[in-house]
Amino acid sequence: MKYFIVLALTLAILSGCIRDSNRIMDQDEMDRIGNELAIQACLTRIDSVGFEIEGMLYHESIAGGNRPLEELLPDSMPVCPVSGLEYIIGETSSEITITCPSGHGSLTLEK
Numbered sequence: 001m002k003y004f005i006v007l008a009l010t011l012a013i014l015s016g017c018i019r020d021s022n023r024i025m026d027q028d029e030m031d032r033i034g035n036e037l038a039i040q041a042c043l044t045r046i047d048s049v050g051f052e053i054e055g056m057l058y059h060e061s062i063a064g065g066n067r068p069l070e071e072l073l074p075d076s077m078p079v080c081p082v083s084g085l086e087y088i089i090g091e092t093s094s095e096i097t098i099t100c101p102s103g104h105g106s107l108t109l110e111k
Contacts, residue, residue: 038082042104049078049087049098050107057111069096080104 025033056072069091077086083102090097099106 039104041081042100045078045081046087046098046100046105046107050109053096053098054109
């Protein structure tokens with residue numbers, strides 16, 4: 001009888017260990033991962049927009065022009081992949097800031 005109890009407890013412990021090693025992610029964890037990937041995509045897009053703006057400014061300086069950034073930008077800006085809202089471009093005399101309207105981050109470029 002003692003051996004039966006020990007065997008039953010051992011099987012119960014082992015079955016619990018096996019279930020944990022094959023655990024499937026729950027929906028909250030899947031949602032969190034999806035959200036983190038979307039935010040990373042937003043930050044990557046902001047970097048890309050910054051690179052494009054630097055290119056526009058560089059080509060404008062080579063061409064000898066002195067048009068403000070506002071005139072160089074396209075009519076519609078890229079959007080945040082999470083919210084679908086256009087990025088906000090701010091300009092001062094020394095820097096340009098690209099900001100996600102959803103609060104995912106920003107990038108500051110020196111002129």
